[in-house]
Amino acid sequence: MGRWLELKVVKPSGLSxxxxxxxxxxxxxxxxxxxxxxxxxxxxxxxxHHVYNIDENDINTEYRPLNIVAGFDARPQVVMAELSKTVTVIGRGNALG
Structure with a gap:
């Protein structure tokens, strides 16, 4: 890793x-x-003030992906099975802040 400064070790996010x-x-x-x-x-x-975003996000309580090597500009993801224990979080906000 010392020779490849543009790489990093990261934990990928889960993606169904x-x-x-x-x-x-x-x-x-x-x-x-x-x-x-x-x-x-x-x-x-x-x-x-008229523009809103509402998002539902499931947090998997069981799956823990291994670390992988990726570029600094990459956002690695790993595909997961959808049938597992999850917690659902719903958030919203508008473009005004």
């Missing part, structure tokens, strides 16, 4: 198979194109 299928560059770009269309249609560009 279903989410892994939709984590492609094309799907993400399409999402932001559709989001721009909605912002234009409802004139939300200067109204951050």
């Amino acid at each position: 198979e279903q989410r892994a299928r939709f984590a492609s560059k094309e799907v993400i770009l399409n999402y932001f194109e559709e989001l721009k269309t909605i912002f234009d249609k409802y004139e939300l560009h200067n109204k951050p």
Whole structure:
């Protein structure tokens, strides 16, 4: 690791198979194109108090992935089975802060 300064040892985050299928560059770009269309249609560009994000996140209480080597700019993920003990957390916030 001393010779490869651009690498680090990290623990990958868990990603379900279903989410892994939709984590492609094309799907993400399409999402932001559709989001721009909605912002234009409802004139939300200067109204951050009207823009909310709500997210549900499952925290797996059993699976602990091994450490892996990855680049500093990488966000490694490991695909996990969806049938395991989890805790669900729901959070929300608006673009104003």
